[in-house]
Amino acid sequence: MDEKPLFDGSFSVVGGGNYDNAGEVSTSIKTILKKMGLPGDVVRKVALVSYEAEINIVSYARKGMIRLRVVSDRIMIEAIDEGQGIPDIELAMQPGWSTANQKTREMGFGAGMGLCNIKSFSDTFHISSEVGKGTHLKIIINTNSSSLQ
């Protein structure tokens, strides 16, 4: 990526099943994009993708980070966590597949839709993971370049 980004920032996420501040990073990201004047449909997609990535870190990792980069024609979201990792990514991508515990499920999390939702709402989606180390998501959402002029 050669172009100087219009925005480039990272946000840390507390994991360990601590839901106290879950959603705050994605809310901040949404606020930033709205202030930049991005179209509503793009902001909504980024909000959803950031939220699901954030909740996955909260639910399944020890800690993590979400990086947001905005350039003229696309938005890049990277979610990197330190945690248990995903042994079988193909299984994890199946709708409804979840390893969430009882407490998580009772709150309405852990429905097994997070990764599928991220993939559906992204233009490019890449996931890699190492058991015992963590998971890395790279997401690109294309924007209409005229909206950023």
Next chain:
Amino acid sequence: MDLESVIKVLNLKVRSGEDKLKTEVRGGYAGDLLSDVMANSKEGDLWITRQVHQNIVAVASLKEHAGIVLVQDSEPAKDTLEKAIKEGIPILVSELSGFEVTARIYNLLKKTD
């Protein structure tokens, strides 16, 4: 139809967002699975749920819902209410079941289409 009108007709109790009652209610969504609500609900929806924990505020805020309706006299948790007040999200409480309140809201909005 604005939120104030829905509140009056359905006798909903207002727990937060008293200054947001003129918000237009464009639709509704019933669900307790947060990923489902994030993916499938829309801006301007009234979200009907029995989840009372603080994370419902982030969802409603991200999706720009008109408000949250808690069913069967469920009350928001203390930190939920604090967050809702801070974020300006209306939380309303209905004595009715999810089935009943969803049906009534649906019919109300259909009449005004």
